[in-house]
Amino acid sequence: MGKAIELNQVDTIYEGEKIPSLKNITLHVDKGEFIAVIGPNGAGKTTLLETIMGLLESKRGEVKVLGKQLNGNGSNIRKLVGYVPQEYSIDDLTPFLVSDVVLMGRYGKIGLLKPITKNDKTVAKKMMEYLGISELSNRPIGKLSGGQAQKVMIARSLAKEPEIILMDEPFSNLDFEARREVSEKLTHLHKTKNMTFVIVIHDIASIPKVCNRVIVMDSGKIVADGKKEDILKPELLEMGYKGIAC
Ligand SMILES: Nc1ncnc2c1ncn2[C@@H]1O[C@H](COP(=O)(O)OP(=O)(O)OP(=O)(O)O)[C@@H](O)[C@H]1O
Ligand SMILES: [Mg+2]
Known part of the structure; x- marks a missing residue:
């Protein structure tokens, strides 16, 4: 099967801070897993994703993605990994059109200085269609609603x-129907492309049904890691959970 992500005894500490935000994290993710990471504010969830992306350098331990060690600035990893950040501040006056922003995703794959090809444009167009946002393609990104921008x-x-x-919180601005729709699309990609x-x-309650494993973080540590049914059971009962319909 092979490993998608391997973190071994990783500490990540922000510049100027004394206490690491990730403490001794060991996490192995197989290819084709669908994992939900949960935990309270400040638990280290965003720090975990940014460490895997190579956006933050770990101060101790080893980070490998698809068997590759992060290089100095993590650019080798970012070619292989898609990332939806939790925070993206978009100015009202940002001149980029939606189609430009989606096309920027291609630069992550081909490299910033490479010319955009017809194929790149086709893929970007297909993804807009897939997410049901084709009619927004000529609108400035800064003029969209939070859910549309997401x-x-x-x-x-x-x-x-x-x-x-x-x-990182990809559903936070989406209404219930949009969550269900996007969740279905992600499930489909997971199944057909083995992503x-x-x-x-x-x-x-928004964790897609397809999710096989849940990781709970608290205070910079992984405090639980296991099958969704085992981890969520107590919380589910408490909430009368029915699951997202997809
Ligand atoms: N740029 C930063 N500089 C210093 N400390 C930071 C920085 N960003 C986050 N932290 C600290 O790292 C810890 C983990 O933060 P992180 O953003 O990873 O939490 P989170 O689990 O994503 O929380 P949330 O649910 O609020 O998004 C927190 O204690 C936070 O204060
Ligand atoms: Mg966060």
Whole structure:
């Protein structure tokens, strides 16, 4: 099967801080897994994704993605991994059109200085269609609603056609119907392309049914890691959980 992600005894500490935000994290993800990461605010979920992406350098331990060690700035890893960040501030006056933003996902794959080909444009267009945002393609990104912008960011990450995708609260701005729709699309990609997903989700009722494993973080540590049914059972009962319909 092979490993998608391997973290061995990783500590990540932010510049100028004394206490690591990730403490001794060991996490192995097989190719084709669909993982939800949950935990309270400040638990280290975003730090975990950014460490895997090579956006933050771990101070101790080893990070490998698809068997490759991170290089100095993590650029070798970012070619292989799609990322939907939790925070993306988009200025009202940002001149980029939605189609430009989705196309930017291709640069992550081909390299910034490479010319965009017809195929790149076709893939970007397909992803907009897939997410149901084609009619927004000529609108400035800064003029969209939060939910529309979130779908654009998801389309951008998919336009890279990555083997692994990391998403940080991808449903936070979506209404229930949109969550269900996007969740169905991700499930389809997971099944047909065998993509590996690691998704940070605050609202456990939005965890897609296809998710096979849940990781719980708290205070920079992984405090639980196992099958969804085992990890969520107590919380599910408490919430009268019915699961997202897909
Ligand atoms: N840029 C930064 N500089 C210093 N400390 C930071 C920085 N970003 C995050 N931290 C600290 O790292 C810890 C983990 O933060 P992180 O953003 O990973 O949490 P999270 O689980 O994603 O929380 P949330 O649910 O609020 O998004 C927190 O204690 C936070 O204060
Ligand atoms: Mg976060």
